[in-house]
Amino acid sequence: MKLRILYFARLREALGVSAEEPELPAQVATVDALIGWLRARGGVWAVELAEGRAFRVAVNQEMAAPDTPLAAGDEVALFPPVTGG
Amino acid sequence: MKLRILYFARLREALGVSAEEPELPAQVATVDALIGWLRARGGVWAVELAEGRAFRVAVNQEMAAPDTPLAAGDEVALFPPVTGG
Amino acid sequence: MKIRVQTEPFDLGAEIAALYARNPKVGAVASFLGITRDENEGYAIRGMRLEHYPGMTERALTRIAAEAMQRWPLLDLTVVHRVGELKPTEPIVLVAVAAAHRGEAFAACEFIMDYLKTRAPFWKKELTEAGGRWVEARASDDAAAARWDASEWGER
Amino acid sequence: MKIRVQTEPFDLGAEIAALYARNPKVGAVASFLGITRDENEGYAIRGMRLEHYPGMTERALTRIAAEAMQRWPLLDLTVVHRVGELKPTEPIVLVAVAAAHRGEAFAACEFIMDYLKTRAPFWKKELTEAGGRWVEARASDDAAAARWDASEWGER
Numbered sequence: 197m198k199l200r201i202l203y204f205a206r207l208r209e210a211l212g213v214s215a216e217e218p219e220l221p222a223q224v225a226t227v228d229a230l231i232g233w234l235r236a237r238g239g240v241w242a243v244e245l246a247e248g249r250a251f252r253v254a255v256n257q258e259m260a261a262p263d264t265p266l267a268a269g270d271e272v273a274l275f276p277p278v279t280g281g
Numbered sequence: 282m283k284l285r286i287l288y289f290a291r292l293r294e295a296l297g298v299s300a301e302e303p304e305l306p307a308q309v310a311t312v313d314a315l316i317g318w319l320r321a322r323g324g325v326w327a328v329e330l331a332e333g334r335a336f337r338v339a340v341n342q343e344m345a346a347p348d349t350p351l352a353a354g355d356e357v358a359l360f361p362p363v364t365g366g
Numbered sequence: 367m368k369i370r371v372q373t374e375p376f377d378l379g380a381e382i383a384a385l386y387a388r389n390p391k392v393g394a395v396a397s398f399l400g401i402t403r404d405e406n407e408g409y410a411i412r413g414m415r416l417e418h419y420p421g422m423t424e425r426a427l428t429r430i431a432a433e434a435m436q437r438w439p440l441l442d443l444t445v446v447h448r449v450g451e452l453k454p455t456e457p458i459v460l461v462a463v464a465a466a467h468r469g470e471a472f473a474a475c476e477f478i479m480d481y482l483k484t485r486a487p488f489w490k491k492e493l494t495e496a497g498g499r500w501v502e503a504r505a506s507d508d509a510a511a512a513r514w515d516a517s518e519w520g521e522r
Numbered sequence: 523m524k525i526r527v528q529t530e531p532f533d534l535g536a537e538i539a540a541l542y543a544r545n546p547k548v549g550a551v552a553s554f555l556g557i558t559r560d561e562n563e564g565y566a567i568r569g570m571r572l573e574h575y576p577g578m579t580e581r582a583l584t585r586i587a588a589e590a591m592q593r594w595p596l597l598d599l600t601v602v603h604r605v606g607e608l609k610p611t612e613p614i615v616l617v618a619v620a621a622a623h624r625g626e627a628f629a630a631c632e633f634i635m636d637y638l639k640t641r642a643p644f645w646k647k648e649l650t651e652a653g654g655r656w657v658e659a660r661a662s663d664d665a666a667a668a669r670w671d672a673s674e675w676g677e678r
Binding site: 291343360364366 | 422447484485487488491502
Binding site: 377378379380382383386387388389390391392393394395396397398399400401402403404405454455457466468469471472475476479506510 | 534538542546554556559561622631632635662
């Protein structure tokens, strides 16, 4: 399954990537599973996406929860809590 | 004792006067006494300044209470509840 | 702090810019613009005449503004109120409050409007089809002003 | 209803005039202007860069504005948010809400700001003496947004 993943702000800088389109195993079917898969890359991924770190996930430009399902072609975004206004 | 009395808005129109400088007996020493003295003129004065009618009194440009004292030369104003803004 | 009562129109953009353009401590300007409508309580309005009590008006507005400055950490504020003849869509009043953060700017702006509505000597006479009609004071304005007596604003 | 995300400055006076000049039902415009300060949490700020998530930002702002229109009897509203490079004293965001009366205009304007601060995907990076510094989200903004969950606004 292929997803488009976007990274913003401090997370984009820390991970050193703004967008990627990885090929994912079929069992990565929720936001939670995706985070686990990214975390398993180790290094800065394990640090920035560790449990307890404050980050948000959107799926197809809507705020998502850990159990939000993922489908091929989805646009997933990871970013810090927002600070506009 | 001489006071300057100003009337505003609906009260000015109803009483037909915008300002006057009446000579008052010495016992008219409070706002309450002044209202009684004006009311005693009868006619529209008795109607517009009757108990229970909504009007406000200012003395020297500060909102006043029934027991606010009056002194010669004071500027007293009678007007309806305000409606600006 | 700027308090003005005037017959002339005012420039909202310029009034607000004056509050922040030269003060880099200002992070928030909350403002309120009151505008003449073409309808009130079911009456069609062609225009209105705003009467005031010269001298006392400025005193009352200054006192209200000073109380706002005392209650909240504000950086600056402007109150402009028009008097005389006004047509529908013409602005009547501007209250603009500058502060570092939005909470106090919003609270002070609302506070000033609520107090102005109940304590500043202005009176509106609306021109309807049937002639002039003095606007009656509204109980809801008294209630809005009374909520500031208890200092519950901080809870929001 | 107008929602814009842009790098260019905006004209506050013109944005607000567009809300009432052609609609004589509007009696109140409450507005909020957020401005870049030269200081934040003790850091001297030379400027900031505002990043956003194109597409999602507009969606989020539209959703917030639509919710405000549903909660209160509003006549119109405008949200303009800048992105890119900003210097101290430059406006960042304008929220302006038009209604017949002031209560709903104030409430909706504050509601939109509180939700925008916590739900619209913008991120600020401040340029300090020591380099770039991503602004941290504030717990007080979450608290401000949470107060709208219980519908206690009508009590004020």
